[in-house]
Amino acid sequence: MANYLVRCRQCGKIFGKEYKLFKCSCGGVLEVLIDIMNSKWSVGKDAEGIFRYSSLLPDLPQQISLGEGKTPILAKSSDGLTFYFKLEYLNPTGSFKDRGSAIAVSKAVELGVSEVLEDSSGNTGISISAYAARAGIKARIYVPSDIPLGKYLLIKSFGAEVVRAGTRDEASRKVLSDLSDEGYYIGHTWNPYFIEGTKTFAYEVYEVLKSVDYVITPVASGTLLLGVWKGFNELVELGLTSSTPKLVGVQACGYDSLNNYLSNVITTECVEPTSLADAIRLTNAPRLPYIADAIRRSEGFLAVVNDELIIKALKELYGMGLAVEPTSAAAYAAFKLVRKELSGKVLIPLTGSGLKYVGGVESPLYKVFVSGPN
């Protein structure tokens, strides 16, 4: 496993592996720096889940895995453009978040904490709950009050405590104000180890496709986009690939927080805030400037979609047999919106499972596929 240290992105201060707080003393976001120069690419055959890449992951005494990663890549083509879906919704708890939880919870185990606290629109809460259960530590999850019933139920099923806390943004604030000395805040919006897990997405793309020209990814707290960026940059540093893909960040109407940071934006008409893309309804993500920076440096851009486009995309995806959540459809909607700008190999991660949405008449799937107008 790789040597590493923790650094503040704001003031540059360096911390050791034992540092337990979720942010720098200056208030800045932390990042993990892997000693790439003394590491090498190697894929373990017997390791579980993403720990097969442990030569490039932080050195951790215990590996908490549920078999995450190795998600299928399906090739499609239309009008002369080849594009790929990576089915991240087939991760153990139904979203790409499992990559991040594997590393973040393994770190929590190393730190010896007995309880982890997390704020989440649902997917990360489910994921952290499952990995905490696997590790035998308690989890307390702060969620928006209107969390889809299925997501709520899954968190409860993994044995976590659930705190309903108003909007998604309010959940972010409440978890921090409730934090005591004993609790460990594992929140993915801040936790630097989480990104160490999501970067394995890039490693897997490299293993199968070698390189891609564009990655189109939904953005709320930016853990997937920043992981993709970090992973591909490490591959360049290792000399395995010569270039990084252009990143297209996807946000939905009413929650296009990156708009304040970027000038390169393609947006559809926004009349109402999204009610469908519930996994990206966050406006105060601590890493926003760094997400914008990654998009800019990759020569990518921001795409903003509305619910009308999301519904269309959702129907098309199910028509291809892909059971995704509405937020994943936002990425495909963005792809369709901006496709004139694209060339080469385009990769679209389908981030979350539609299976969590099959609840009652209040389910978005129910509204789109059963009771809604055609």
Place this chain on the structure above:
Amino acid sequence: MANYLVRCRQCGKIFGKEYKLFKCSCGGVLEVLIDIMNSKWSVGKDAEGIFRYSSLLPDLPQQISLGEGKTPILAKSSDGLTFYFKLEYLNPTGSFKDRGSAIAVSKAVELGVSEVLEDSSGNTGISISAYAARAGIKARIYVPSDIPLGKYLLIKSFGAEVVRAGTRDEASRKVLSDLSDEGYYIGHTWNPYFIEGTKTFAYEVYEVLKSVDYVITPVASGTLLLGVWKGFNELVELGLTSSTPKLVGVQACGYDSLNNYLSNVITTECVEPTSLADAIRLTNAPRLPYIADAIRRSEGFLAVVNDELIIKALKELYGMGLAVEPTSAAAYAAFKLVRKELSGKVLIPLTGSGLKYVGGVESPLYKVFVSGPN
């Protein structure tokens, strides 16, 4: 891809690849015989899903895949016994059925049919609907009237027509009486190509673990158990492994149809029929005698579990971070019931996803984890 023919298990009659009926003229169940002698083991790198094993699969002009297979295997140990979970619920539509649908729907495409008909407790209906959508053909699915809402909703979302038909057994009868000349009955309880997909489960186990001593699998129509049996027998024929595992069939109270065929049975006390293991509530599976034969020849046995054991097992599995459906918990419950009989390497497929059950207050998960007694 391998050469093959179709044979009746009852009268031995041989049919060519173009044979379109789901059973023999004598009423017997059909099976696909692969020309193993002229085939060899080889794993394709660029193929999608289970088609990486196409050297041992029926020769098919089009491969309809959603990235099925390559599911994680997690090792566990307790009291000196090592056992393994294979997370079949992480297949594209949330169950092992996707392996079967990939081959069966690819065959339907070759036969040029425009609509496939299927009867199902839910999982196969979801799976066939998704693969039919992927292939661009229509699907009509016959389900029991009390199908969990989530499963119903998913079938609808993939664009299939849903027919509610009383009990699971009644759905089996109704689909056949509704069958016209244009419709193609793809029902997994009969379809021989379906087993060609599920046998890839054995190939994957061989790739990772080489051999196992026991496989503990839920049985309704027997497609997984028979696939496991066929796959391991082909590996023996190919000279890759020397023995086949012992098969432990798992059924639930009230639906222990194999009890009439087997003498080697371990059963818990049955007071009421299961209300939880909805995926194995079938009593008239056409392949019952062949399932019993496979269990007998493997030197395995039948285990029968009740809802009390299933609830306990379900709680334990979620406590390990594994989001399965109650029927998968039946397999783990059986493992716990019979573990004194077991030795060596034991494999437990976790067959279906709990994510399909996260509906409203009528969900089994809701009853076990939220409103139920502790």
